[in-house]
Amino acid sequence: MIPDFTALRAIGWPFSAAPTAGEWADIMAAHPDARPARVVEQHRSGYVVAEHPEQGFSVESLPEWQRPRLTPEKRPAVGDWLLIRGEPEHKPKAVALLPRRSTIKRAAAGEHYGQQLIAANIDTAFIVCGLDLDFNPRRIERYLLMVQGGAQPVVVLTKADVSGGANGDRANEARATLAELDAQDVPVCTVNALDHDSVATLHAWLGPGMTAVLVGSSGAGKSTLTNTLVGSERMKTGAVRENDARGRHTTTHRALISLASGGCLIDTPGMRELKPTGEEDLAESGFTDIEALARQCRFRNCQHDQEPGCALRNAIAAGTLDARRVGNYLKLDSEIAGAAERLAVRQAQTTGEKVRRSNTAKRTPKKTPKRGAPKRR
Incomplete structure (x- = not known):
């Protein structure tokens, strides 16, 4: 099957056609019977990929991706590009993971060291923070620390419609608090996530072939922002608690969604722990x-x-x-x-x-004579 690069472009393919040089081109040349597809959902049971907008089908993982001792950052994540072989209706097999252009990751929870990959091949990271009690400059700084894998960070202050006429003062105060980011080329945008005209300011980072990820705490308005950008109720939303403006996890898994602008958006569950x-x-x-x-x-x-x-x-x-x-x-x-x-x-x-396994493999086991065989003199 010949890849439809126009359709791939609509889900973030970074080239206008097949790459002609570089690592991607070399790996694709090594698998001439395979074609690219993008990971749009990641579940415990496997991956859902797509070759066109509004399309998704399961793929059979490579055996090494299922090994318990394989670290999470070495497994595919939402946003990754795979090479697959087979027809969508027959659960194709993944044959290779294409190199990542950028990543967003954090340290995994727990006593033992580990990394959790949030998303891959991202152009922009929208750090979403509400202008209600969710506003926390120190948490924004932690998100900026996490967004270092080649993506452009953009701080998005949502809920500009909160508190009636007082919202303007609250937004101005928040922007003043984050004034140092302007000098560091980190844009700060204030939006009403329910208003299409208001969120239009984000379209500059959502053009054809571009991918953005939404990160932020539960209740910050990520799913509401996603629904407005998509133009339909794609993501479930919920109310926040009045005492601290925190929300429940309405988004339960990371998912990549195609936009009419030609770009892609990855919504993520709220993160309570941001460890470097x-x-x-x-x-x-x-x-x-x-x-x-x-x-x-x-x-x-x-x-x-x-x-x-x-x-x-x-x-x-x-x-x-x-x-x-x-x-x-x-x-x-x-x-x-x-x-x-x-x-x-x-x-x-x-x-x-690795050294111990290598040394073990090099050892030649001592041969024992078969039962009943005569001994050599």
Whole structure:
């Protein structure tokens, strides 16, 4: 079957036709009887892929993707491109995973180190935060830390219609709080997720061949925003609690949806825990100004606590730097360092296991004579 690249383009295919050079072209050439399809849903039982908008069918996974010891980040995720073989009605087989252009991931919950891939091959990450009690600048900074895999972060402040005439003041206050992001090329958009004209400001990141992912806490308005962008009630929505504006998980799994604009949107369940993987760089996470200022401290190993000549503490005292933002910066820096140590231990353990398996395979088992066979003299 010859791929329909026009249809593939409508679900985010990054080329106008088949790639002619690079890793993608090499892998496709190695499987001439296979064709590309995109992962649009990921479930415990397997994957749903598509070759056209509004189409989805199950595929048979590669055996290695089912191995219990395979780390989650090495398995396909929503947004990944696979090469498949076979007709949709007969459950095709996946034969290869094409290289990722970008990823969004976090450390998995639990005591042992692990990573959870949220989405792959993303052009834009919409960090959604409500202008009600959901608004939390420190949480936005954590999301910015997570969006470092090559995607453009865009902060989307929803619920601009909240509190009647007071919403304008609340939006202005929120934008003022996030003013440092403007200098770091992180757009901040204020929208009413129920209004088509209001969300039209996001269309600039949803053109043909482009893919955006929505991330944010439950109740932030991600599903409502998705329904408005799609133009139909595709995603289930629910009310939020009055005391803290938090919502229930109305989205239960990640799913890729095609838009009339030619772009794609991935809606995700709300995330309560955002742990760094240890691979992040704070300088690329909305803290460029703090990183630059920290280099002006008197001591190279300044802990920004009680040391004399600390540029960060001086800026806080002068009122030019928010103490809460600096506190979050230091907390995230410590978490990244801790995660990096756990990652190094995990990598060393993995390397050790590979070496042991290799040595075991090289050993030649001692042959024993068959029962009844004469012994050699």
